[in-house]
């Protein structure tokens with residue numbers, strides 16, 4: 724069953740505590756998606772899970788700094804939506820959950836989908852003034868993508884096509900809240 728990402732985003736944002744345009748907000752999620760699908764195409768990761776990771780991994784942050792447990796809370800939200808908006812069998816869901824729960828723990832080995840998710844997020848660290856260390860990336864593809872992804876992170880690139888696929892315009896993404 725295919726996922727309705729626009730409906731998932733709407734559900735996430737109903738309970739999202741931070742400004743949409745924040746460092747960990749919607750445009751970051753969209754760049755994570757674009758990074759992650761490229762890594763997954765190269766390393767055999769599951770692109771559908773990567774797309775869901777982009778939406779859920781920071782969905783239940785409560786601050787823009789160190790926020791212990793936010794990855795687990797994002798995974799828990801995905802779990803709460805299983806059967807309604809999230810349609811993954813147990814094995815694929817477990818990967819999504821683990822990707823969210825562990826995404827700030829610095830791991831560099833594991834299932835290809837996990838690696839694609841974690842690299843996707845790390846490739847966007849330039850938005851908060853951090854140059855990703857290639858040695859702390861998980862995959863060769865992420866190291867190859869680093870100059871491209873880092874430039875986009877620093878420039879606050881807005882992936883309009885991803886936003887459109889989520890039912891959102893660039894103007895929506897800079898609002899403090901979304902209906």
Ligand SMILES: [Fe+2]
Pocket residue numbers: 747751755780781844
């Ligand atoms: Fe993130």
